[in-house]
Amino acid sequence: MATGLVALLDDVSVIARAAAASLDDVGAGVAKAGSKAAGVVIDDAAVTPGYVTEFTPDRELPIIWQITKGSLRNKLLILLPIALLLSAFLPWAITPILMLGGLYLAFEGAEKVIEKLGGAQHGETLETPVEDIAAFEKTRVSGAIRTDLILSAEIMAIALSEVADSSFLSRAAALAVVGVLITAVVYGAVALIVKMDDIGLHLAQKESRAAQSVGRVLLRAMPKVLALLSTVGTLAMLWVGGGIILHGLEELGLGYPAHLAHDLQHTVEAATGALGGALGWVSYALASALVGIVLGTVIALVVHLIAKVRGTAH
Structure with missing residues (x-):
């Protein structure tokens, strides 16, 4: 009995050490993946407030919560299984899929630029009459979750590579964490950003000078901050969309565009001394x-054009 108990405790010890090693591996993987994905995380945080800031204050946090739940579904129920399956059976398909996502992001960004330059609006905004505010909110949330899906795919792909x-x-x-x-x-961060004006109003009503x-x-600052975040x-x-395309082309053997962007980055870094790292990154981002x-x-x-042709056909 004693021998059996000792053997059992020894087995438990081995299992515990193996589990601890696995947790160490997961922790190291999370740290590496998180640091590499930091740039996309910043982009995600910058993009999302634009989907929320036109609504009344009482709807801001509920909308952010809806987008948060959608983001978790994107990452854990859609992207995590797909990433694991692709890495196991079709690793070559990851790059083309990411490039399609990059094209979608580029399209969304270009649509917003066209709108700001006076082109046709890409969907309703609260600057124009909205017939059904609930439907408008649902559309905004869906749009934010679609954009999050692309950014999350890039984050998960970076994490997977690590x-x-x-x-x-x-x-x-590691991917789940x-x-x-x-x-x-x-x-x-998005919730804090969009509620900062409410925090300011609360502080302004305090007795303390x-x-x-x-x-x-x-x-005074928040309207400017939100406008800056929208830009x-x-x-x-x-x-991010352009960067995904450049990186994807490089992965597929068409590295010349990416090499040009990197050459520009290195030239700027070499010419700007102490600010080289930051300005080099900016130059690569602008090229992307x-x-x-x-x-x-x-x-x-x-x-x-397709929408116009279809409209004419009808």
């Missing part, structure tokens, strides 16, 4: 955005 050599269970656990943590960070001063600063969100769609706006505009023109 844990590709791990076991199946470690890959699955990355998905949940990044969703919490992104949409927590310091609190009032901070509150007034927030109230950054549009640029993010273009540079240029690719995004060109491809997105072509797609938008084709989509509009």
Whole structure:
């Protein structure tokens, strides 16, 4: 009996050590994947407030919660199983699928640029009469979740590349943890951003002069911050979409466009000294955005032409 108990405890010890090692692998994978995906996370946080800020304050947090739940579904119920299956059976398909997502982001970004330049609006906005506010809200949430799907796919693909050599269970656990943590960070930040004006109003009504001063600063600053985020969100769609296309072409053996963008980045880095890292990144992002706006505009023109032909046919 004692020998059997010792053997059992020894087995449990071995299992515990194996589990601890697996958790270490998952933790390391999460850290590596999270750091590599940081750029896309920032883009995600910049894009999302644009889907929320036109609504009344009482609807902002419920809408963000709906988008958050949709984002979790995207990552855990759609992208996680697909990523694991593709990595196991069709690893070559990941790049073309991501490139399709990049084209969609470029199209969405180009549509917003066309609208700002005075073109036809891409769907309803609250600046024009909305016949059914509930349907409009549903459309906005759906649009945000679609955009999140593309950005989340890029995040999960980056995460997958960082844990590709791990076991199946470690890959699955790392991707799930990355998905949940990044969703919490992104949409927590979005909620804070869109409610900052309410926080400012609350502080402005306090008796403390310091609190009032901070509150007034927030109230004056937030419209400008939200306008800036809207612009950054549009640029993010273009540079992330264009960047996905450049990287995808490079993966498929057509590296010349990506090499040009990287050459520009390295030239700027070499010429700008201490600011080289930041300015080099900006130059690569602008090159990616240029690719995004060109491809997105072509797609938008084709989509509009098809819609016009269909409308004429009817």
